[in-house]
Amino acid sequence: MIQDISPHTYHNEYRPVPVQEDSPVLAYRGRTVLVRAAADKTFTYPTYGDLGLTEDKVRWLFQEDQTSYFLALADVPETQGFTYVSINFMRAAQPRFQAFAGVTGMSLYYWYQNHQYCGQCGRPMQHSPKERMMYCDHCHTMMYPQICPAVIVAVRNGNKLLVSRYAGREYKKAALLAGFAEIGETIEQTVHREVMEEVGIRVKNLQFYKSQPWCFTDTLLFGFFCDLDGEDTLRVDHNELAVAQWVDRNDLPDDPEKASLTMEMMTLFKEGKW
Numbered sequence: 001m002i003q004d005i006s007p008h009t010y011h012n013e014y015r016p017v018p019v020q021e022d023s024p025v026l027a028y029r030g031r032t033v034l035v036r037a038a039a040d041k042t043f044t045y046p047t048y049g050d051l052g053l054t055e056d057k058v059r060w061l062f063q064e065d066q067t068s069y070f071l072a073l074a075d076v077p078e079t080q081g082f083t084y085v086s087i088n089f090m091r092a093a094q095p096r097f098q099a100f101a102g103v104t105g106m107s108l109y110y111w112y113q114n115h116q117y118c119g120q121c122g123r124p125m126q127h128s129p130k131e132r133m134m135y136c137d138h139c140h141t142m143m144y145p146q147i148c149p150a151v152i153v154a155v156r157n158g159n160k161l162l163v164s165r166y167a168g169r170e171y172k173k174a175a176l177l178a179g180f181a182e183i184g185e186t187i188e189q190t191v192h193r194e195v196m197e198e199v200g201i202r203v204k205n206l207q208f209y210k211s212q213p214w215c216f217t218d219t220l221l222f223g224f225f226c227d228l229d230g231e232d233t234l235r236v237d238h239n240e241l242a243v244a245q246w247v248d249r250n251d252l253p254d255d256p257e258k259a260s261l262t263m264e265m266m267t268l269f270k271e272g273k274w
Contacts, residue, residue: 001212001259001260002096002099002100002103002260003100004096005064005096005100008064009064010097010101010104011062011063014130014131014132018055019058019060019068019070020048021047021048021049023047023048023067023068023069023070024045024046024047024069025045025046025047025048025058025070025072025076026072026106027046027072027076031087032084032087033084033102033105033106034072034078034082034084035082035085035089035102037083037085037089037093041093041094042094042095043089043094043098044098046076046080048070050079050082053076056073057072057073058070058072058073059071061104061105061108062104062105064098069105071105071108071109071112073112087102087106087216090102090103091257091260092256092259103215103216107145107215111218115134118141119141119143120141121138121141123137125141125143132144132145147213147220148180148181148219149180149181149219150181150190150219150220150221150222151178151179151187151191151194151223152178152223152261152262153176153177153178153191153203153223153226154176154225154266155227156225157227157232160247161176161247162176162234162247163266164176164177164244164245165243166241167240167242173253174266176262176266177194177199179194191206191224191226197237198236198237198241199234199237199241200235201228203227203229204226204228205226206224207224207225207226207274209224209268211223211261212260214260214261223261223264223265225265225269232246234246249269249272252266252269252270
């Protein structure tokens with residue numbers, strides 16, 4: 001998956017250091033990121049020295065190995081072969097550890113963008129010198145990065161798996177059922193509710209498989225396998241899903257990107273391992 005970057009190591013401990021000329025800088029415009037990309041999907045980020053920014057226009061984000069990544073706080077023009085590409089480019093981009101940095105950085109970019117002003121009193125927020133936190137000097141509101149828990153659900157029906165495609169979203173490929181946890185419910189209750197809401201069936205034998213940080217949507221995913229419990233007729237909520245159907249394990253798609261928990265779970269079922 002996209003976060004599996006061994007032998008490289010991601011460090012999110014808040015230990016900022018001064019920017020250097022060769023420090024990679026992550027510059028975003030909405031859901032696009034500035035890179036110099038090749039036809040084979042290899043890429044590089046611009047460095048601080050490439051962009052001519054001043055120190056007050058970048059913010060330390062995190063480290064991978066000994067390399068610190070910085071966020072551009074000002075709009076950066078396309079220059080020197082660097083262009084803005086969709087963040088979805090990172091799903092199959094190489095090197096993998098740099099792709100993960102770009103996706104993780106986007107999550108923090110949006111968090112900083114959305115917390116420039118206090119939601120209580122409207123005054124400008126300040127960044128804590130000690131931790132990754134924004135605070136208000138006036139009313140003392142404190143805001144930390146927020147991560148949304150969600151489930152990915154692989155529903156088995158003998159040799160068939162329930163596969164869907166989302167309605168009205170940028171991602172158009174095959175997917176498993178998914179949804180966010182609501183206030184006051186366990187993550188297992190989320191599985192039962194989301195399956196019933198989206199396709200109108202009951203499930204049993206929940207088995208937790210694995211979690212994944214999915215920074216494309218500020219989400220921490222919890223992957224579950226489970227079995228159909230009763231009638232297999234689907235009543236699809238087309239506000240959420242364009243289509244949902246039972247697919248034989250031999251007809252499931254391959255996973256060339258190896259980025260997502262969804263596709264890893266599909267592959268395991270296809271290979272008869274779950």
